[in-house]
Each structure stands twice: as C-alpha cells, then as structure tokens.
Amino acid sequence: MIAVLLSFVVALLVGLYLPRLPLVIIPRLRPMEANLTPFPNAQPVNVELVAQLLLLRRLWQLSFMFALLPLLLGLFVLSVQSDPIAFGLFIGGGWAMLSRILPEQALELPAGPYSMSLIGEVDQIRRAENDCCDSPDVRWEVTAIRCRSCRSVHLTQARPDLGRSRTDGLVGTVRLLILDGHPLLSELES
16 A cells, blocks of 8 residues: 555656756756856846746746646556556646646736746846946845845845756755745745
C-alpha cells in the first residue's frame, strides 16, 4: 500500500512540475542571460529587462503544452488499466494545465507573474525621463523599482523571477519550481 501511495505521489509531482521546467531551464542558458546582472543583485530597468520579461511571459504561457505530456500519457494508460502512476500523472498534468488556463481574476486571461500590464509599466519607467535626482539609476530590487541614488520608489511591485542564473543551487531550483516565476513576496508584504 505504501509503495502504491508513494508511486502516486511521485507521479503527481512529476505531472505538476514538468510544465515548470522550461521556465527554470530555458531563460538561464548563457546566451539568453548575457545582458542581465547576476542574481540576486538589483536589475537595471533597461531594454534587456523588458525583452527578458517578454520571453518569460511567452515561456510561462506556452508551458501548459508541457502539461499535455503527463496528462495524455496518464489518460492513455488509464484507458488500458488502472495504475497509480498513470493516475498521478493525469491529476498532476491536469492541475498544471488548469493553473495555466483558468484566470486568477474574473473575466481576464491568466497572466501569471509576467502580465502585459506589468511589462508595460516597467517599459514606461524605462522610457520615462527620471528626474527624481541628479543622477538617476533606476533598478528593480526585490520589493520595488527604485532609484539607487535617491531611493525614490517608481513602482511598488515585487520582482518575479527574471530568469537569471542563481547562486543558491538546488534550494533555489526547488524554490523556482514551487513559486512558478511568482515573486517570493506578496504585494501585501512588499
């Protein structure tokens, strides 16, 4: 009984986290992160940041296709025989797909951590003439976008994962898989 339950849980976790792997792996390839500051430093608000956010948005939206693999594999095996691994893959893949398709708010498409409104605000801050101080240096810190020189806040939005190589190893990878690109802090905490 324990082996059956364990195989179900492992298959469920594979079904849940397989769709999140492209968001963890693809943006961290060397050519894609060449112009970003190293993690965990604050990222300057520039063209590279906006391009990276657009890439991450596309990856987050398309990752539901990776949920089709465990979902369809589980469904295929379940049509032939009942198996806890197939049931776990089916439930995990289905849950991952629903998390990408169902909206978080009523009457809007799911945007995830990289909504077009957020990307638009970041781009607007990038293009604006920042006259908060004599030498503005606007960067996206963990909790907000602020000027590094005068500490003036331009946007109170916690920073989602920017697809930079991390220095926290396996713990950071597990955190990325669990958070699915969302910021570590919620807006109420920031």
